Amino acid sequence: MSFYLAIKEVWRNKGRFLLIASVVALITTLVLFIAALAEGLASANREYIEKLNGELLVFQEGTQLSTTASRIGRGSIAELRRVKGIEAVGQVGFSTLKLVPPDGGEDINVSFIGVEPGMPGEPTVYDGQQLMRASSNNVIVDEGVVARLGVKVGDAIRLKVTQGTQEEFYDLTVGGLTDRRQYFFQPAVFAPILTWDKIRPGGDAGDPSADLVSNIAVVKLADPAQLETMKTAIEQNVKDVEVADRQRAWEAIPGYAAQQSTLTTQQFFTFFIGVLVVGGFFQIQTLQKVAQIGMLKAIGLSNWTVGWTAIIQIVTVNAIGVAIGAVGTLALTANFPVTVPILLTGTAALTTVLALLAIGPLGGIVSVFVLLRIEPLRALGMAQ
Amino acid sequence: MIALEAINVTKIYGTGANAITAVDDVSLSIKRGEFVGLVGPSGSGKTTMLAMLAGLLKPSRGQIVIAGKDIGRMSEGKRTKFRGRYIGFAFQANNLVPFLTAQENVDLLLRLNGKFNRQGRQRTLDLLERLGLSDRLQNRPGQLSGGQQQRIAIARALIHEPEVVLADEPTASLDTERAHQVVQTFAELIHEQNRAGVMVTHDLRMCKYVDRVIQMMDGKISRVITDAREISRLAGAADELDGGYVARTNGKPALAGDPMVAVQGI
Numbered sequence: 001m002s003f004y005l006a007i008k009e010v011w012r013n014k015g016r017f018l019l020i021a022s023v024v025a026l027i028t029t030l031v032l033f034i035a036a037l038a039e040g041l042a043s044a045n046r047e048y049i050e051k052l053n054g055e056l057l058v059f060q061e062g063t064q065l066s067t068t069a070s071r072i073g074r075g076s077i078a079e080l081r082r083v084k085g086i087e088a089v090g091q092v093g094f095s096t097l098k099l100v101p102p103d104g105g106e107d108i109n110v111s112f113i114g115v116e117p118g119m120p121g122e123p124t125v126y127d128g129q130q131l132m133r134a135s136s137n138n139v140i141v142d143e144g145v146v147a148r149l150g151v152k153v154g155d156a157i158r159l160k161v162t163q164g165t166q167e168e169f170y171d172l173t174v175g176g177l178t179d180r181r182q183y184f185f186q187p188a189v190f191a192p193i194l195t196w197d198k199i200r201p202g203g204d205a206g207d208p209s210a211d212l213v214s215n216i217a218v219v220k221l222a223d224p225a226q227l228e229t230m231k232t233a234i235e236q237n238v239k240d241v242e243v244a245d246r247q248r249a250w251e252a253i254p255g256y257a258a259q260q261s262t263l264t265t266q267q268f269f270t271f272f273i274g275v276l277v278v279g280g281f282f283q284i285q286t287l288q289k290v291a292q293i294g295m296l297k298a299i300g301l302s303n304w305t306v307g308w309t310a311i312i313q314i315v316t317v318n319a320i321g322v323a324i325g326a327v328g329t330l331a332l333t334a335n336f337p338v339t340v341p342i343l344l345t346g347t348a349a350l351t352t353v354l355a356l357l358a359i360g361p362l363g364g365i366v367s368v369f370v371l372l373r374i375e376p377l378r379a380l381g382m383a384q
Numbered sequence: 385m386i387a388l389e390a391i392n393v394t395k396i397y398g399t400g401a402n403a404i405t406a407v408d409d410v411s412l413s414i415k416r417g418e419f420v421g422l423v424g425p426s427g428s429g430k431t432t433m434l435a436m437l438a439g440l441l442k443p444s445r446g447q448i449v450i451a452g453k454d455i456g457r458m459s460e461g462k463r464t465k466f467r468g469r470y471i472g473f474a475f476q477a478n479n480l481v482p483f484l485t486a487q488e489n490v491d492l493l494l495r496l497n498g499k500f501n502r503q504g505r506q507r508t509l510d511l512l513e514r515l516g517l518s519d520r521l522q523n524r525p526g527q528l529s530g531g532q533q534q535r536i537a538i539a540r541a542l543i544h545e546p547e548v549v550l551a552d553e554p555t556a557s558l559d560t561e562r563a564h565q566v567v568q569t570f571a572e573l574i575h576e577q578n579r580a581g582v583m584v585t586h587d588l589r590m591c592k593y594v595d596r597v598i599q600m601m602d603g604k605i606s607r608v609i610t611d612a613r614e615i616s617r618l619a620g621a622a623d624e625l626d627g628g629y630v631a632r633t634n635g636k637p638a639l640a641g642d643p644m645v646a647v648q649g650i
Contacts, residue, residue: 001496004495005481295481299468300468300471300496301496
């Protein structure tokens with residue numbers, strides 16, 4: 001009976017219910033967009049670190065896990081390699097410079113990352129070759145660069161660096177392509193560590209006598225299960241270093257936590273607005289139907305039936321709205337240009353949709369309680 | 385056979401100094417196949433009485449017995465279920481579910497009672513045809529006149545074969561001609577289907593279709609008319625006065641305008 005009445009009413013008042021479903025759809029779109037933006041921005045910030053082929057990152061002590069402030073020299077690397085339980089150590093250096101498009105468009109900011117060939121930190125290519133020598137001019141570019149420049153293996157790319165007040169240009173060859181490995185909101189170019197050291201702003205320009213200083217070291221453990229033990233072991237055996245796992249490292253990226261908490265707050269507020277809108281609609285509808293509900297109770301419909309009818313309607317309308325919003329958002333995000341930091345992952349989308357399906361009807365619950373309290377006598381104007 | 389019985393029923397609203405006795409020690413019984421008009425001026429207690437007979441209101445004292453069960457002693461949930469099974473209703477207004485068609489509104493009581501089958505559906509069609517609504521089956525209440533809506537309400541009140549059929553001012557929103565049509569059909573169906581019917585009305589002209597008139601005044605039964613000629617004269621007198629209980633003084637029927645007074649000498 002509840003299902004029959006609920007669906008009949010929705011079907012016979014399609015316009016009214018479609019209106020509220022549209023509002024729910026818009027709220028869903030907004031919530032999903034915020035979720036996608038949060039994920040996109042987070043991903044743009046941490047993608048490289050998240051996908052690192054090593055469990056631990058070693059920073060200079062006292063630099064608050066800042067990749068730009070930290071300096072790790074060859075001496076520390078040698079000490080790290082002597083720690084028992086470490087399978088491999090790779091130096092990784094970060095800098096930002098510009099990629100000059102061959103067709104003369106605007107320069108593209110890229111994260112220029114120096115890695116040791118064959119060591120942790122070097123991304124795996126899906127096309128082309130891994131880096132061969134520590135000083136070669138072959139580089140690996142991520143899909144962000146491919147999407148922006150359309151480069152393929154064997155193509156030349158030109159990097160622009162400002163050394164002091166001088167602009168310098170370096171021509172490198174794309175030796176391999178890797179999946180998206182953005183860092184600090186920029187697509188990434190991976191060069192052998194010596195090449196990176198030569199090109200980066202303020203680098204040693206290939207001075208063979210200078211110590212090769214990277215920003216961090218990436219450590220691959222013999223047994224990844226010993227993460228906590230190895231962190232302690234490294235900090236005890238290597239001077240002046242601080243060790244973090246990948247998650248702690250990306251959470252320490254400047255602005256990362258603040259940005260994520262802002263977006264999460266926005267998401268919660270949008271959820272809250274959704275609850276209020278759905279609640280308001282059904283509350284108004286309930287108030288309009290007091291006499292009708294009173295009549296139904298008078299002719300024998302139980303509170304249970306009346307309550308379930310309302311709940312089925314609330315859940316149905318909310319679900320239709322969420323479905324429309326979700327499908328629309330998925331279609332929209334799939335067509336966004338790669339430069340927009342919108343990333344709707346299956347998990348984020350599913351979590352958000354499930355949350356909307358669960359939270360949306362909460363607002364309508366108030367109207368169910370109002371329905372249950374309607375007295376047929378009063379509703380029919382027969383009360384004294 | 386007695387279908388409905390009220391035994392020493394009293395209803396008091398409020399407590400202490402604010403207590404108002406709306407119905408005061410009223411007893412009545414109605415047989416199957418009998419159609420009773422419950423009349424009286426505003427504030428006489430007839431609506432409160434009907435609400436108690438319907439199980440919408442618990443009496444402060446006394447018993448309401450329908451189908452051998454004292455509904456005043458039932459829980460709210462049980463009374464609701466009981467109403468759906470044993471009582472048929474036609475109200476003054478807001479009778480129908482606006483988003484259901486005429487046929488669906490009548491079928492609603494069949495669904496509620498688990499009788500929505502081929503036979504039940506056929507009974508709906510027959511009843512609506514009997515009420516002259518065959519061409520309005522798929523219309524929703526908003527597309528129907530007041531009289532048509534009231535006839536659908538009557539069909540719904542009868543479709544599930546209840547023990548008792550109650551109507552609260554069923555002609556209040558109808559013009560005279562339609563009011564007569566509706567109540568006449570209502571009375572015919574109650575007699576044909578052997579139900580016990582109670583109609584609360586202000587309009588004494590409608591009494592011409594009932595078997596017994598019970599007048600209430602100040603919460604008590606002030607008069608009962610069972611003689612058909614007397615009822616007919618009452619309705620006739622009301623007809624001349626264009627209704628009944630229209631001329632009132634200090635909350636009570638004025639002598640000059642009271643059809644009950646007009647037929648006093650019968």
